[in-house]
Amino acid sequence: MKNELEQIRKSALGAFAAAAGTAELESLRVRFLGKKGELTALLKQMGSLSPEERPVMGQLANALREELEGALDARVRVLEQEALEAKLRDEIIDVTIPGTPVTVGHRHPLTIVLEEALDIFVGMGFEIAEGPEVELASYNFTRLNTPEGHPAREWQDTFYLSEDSGVLLRTQTSPVQVRVMEKKAPPIRIVAPGRVYRKDEVDATHSPMFHQMEGLVVDKGITMTDLKGTLETLVKKLYGQESRVRFRPHHFPFTEPSCEVDVQCFQCHGAGCRVCKGEGWIELLGAGMVHPRVLAGCGIDTDVYSGFAFGIGLERMTMRRFEISDLRLMFENDMRFLSQF
Structure with missing residues (x-):
């Protein structure tokens, strides 16, 4: 063994x-x-x-x-x-070989202009307010002096969630005005940026979804002069002191008197082109003195207080700021376009 x-x-x-x-x-x-x-x-x-x-x-x-x-x-x-x-x-690794380059992200041109505009308004004493994008028709229309039967309330212009629901995608940021005035007594000085929705045909200056910035000031002794001074300050700070603006009489249900504010076309400088549709000017915003019915509906004494309001299209501000000729470029996510900013 x-x-x-x-x-x-x-x-x-x-x-x-x-x-x-x-x-x-x-x-x-x-x-x-x-x-x-x-x-x-x-x-x-x-x-x-x-x-x-x-x-x-x-x-x-x-x-x-x-x-x-x-x-x-x-x-x-x-x-x-x-x-x-x-x-x-x-499996040897050559650590001296350069790595894959990392692309650094940056802000979208819409974000750049929004932040610039908010900085300007905050510098003038405004506060920033927000509201829901899915809104009640009473806030989007009725409380803003837009009665039943008004063309703006029709289905061909507004995205309703269902027939006769009274619930819709807001067509403007103006409902934030009402929500703020319900909760806060004057003096009020706010701007309300956000997405809005309308049944617009897509072209160089229109989109069914776009961005707006609503502004509201309510206090004693507010006049149209205060409105014009505020908007001219905004335009000149954004686009330069040489920028030209014009005020045209207009009608909005929630302001009286009302006006539209245009900025001279950056593409043709007033000569007329496809961007401005031959007019030499691009509509930038609508504005006016807050209608007494809107103030009274929020419990504000119109014998003591007055106010002005305006709604600015952020896309149009951005087009003017960066001399972009077609609004659709800002939504197509083309890096050749976005990397320029």
Whole structure:
């Protein structure tokens, strides 16, 4: 039996040294040291030995098992190290190669102009207010002196959520006026920027979804002169002191008197082109003195207070600010266009 143990030792050590991978080593462990392995099978024959021989052979068998297990573990470590070295050779990384450039994002032109305009208004003492885009018809129309049957309330102009629901996508940010005046007593000086929706045909200066900035001032002694001074200050700070504006009489249900404010076309400088539709001017905003009915409907004493309001199209402001000739460019996400700002 001693010779057989020595034979197992030589065979196992030779096989371990020649093994090419950990899977092969595991197979050899089962072959020599497993429950049905060669060493275990040999030990089952110890019952045929004399009582004097059994302890001696048991010690030799245990020593052999420890030797083989140690040799097996050592060979596993060698193979794992060789595998790691091979992987490092095959997957070497040249850290001197330049990395992939990361494109730095920046603000959209609409955002740039919005922030500039808000800075101007905040500098004049205005606060920023917000309101819901899904609005009630009572706030969007009725409370703003736009009665039932008015053309602006028709389905062909306004996005209603369902027939006769009285719920719609706001056509202007003017409802924020009413919501603020309901909760706050004069003096009031706010601007309310946000998205608005109208069933407009898409062209160089129109979109069914666009951005507006509503302004409202209510206090004692407010006049049309205050309105004109505020808007001229805005235009000249945005576009430069040489910018030309004009005020034209107009009609809005929620202001009286009302006006439209135009800025000279940046494309043709007043000569007439497709951007301004041959007029030489681009409509920028509508404005006027807040109608007494609107003030009274919010619980404001019209014998004491008066106010002015205006609604500015942010897209048109941006077109004038950056001399963009087509509004649609701002919504197409073309990086060739957006990367210029």
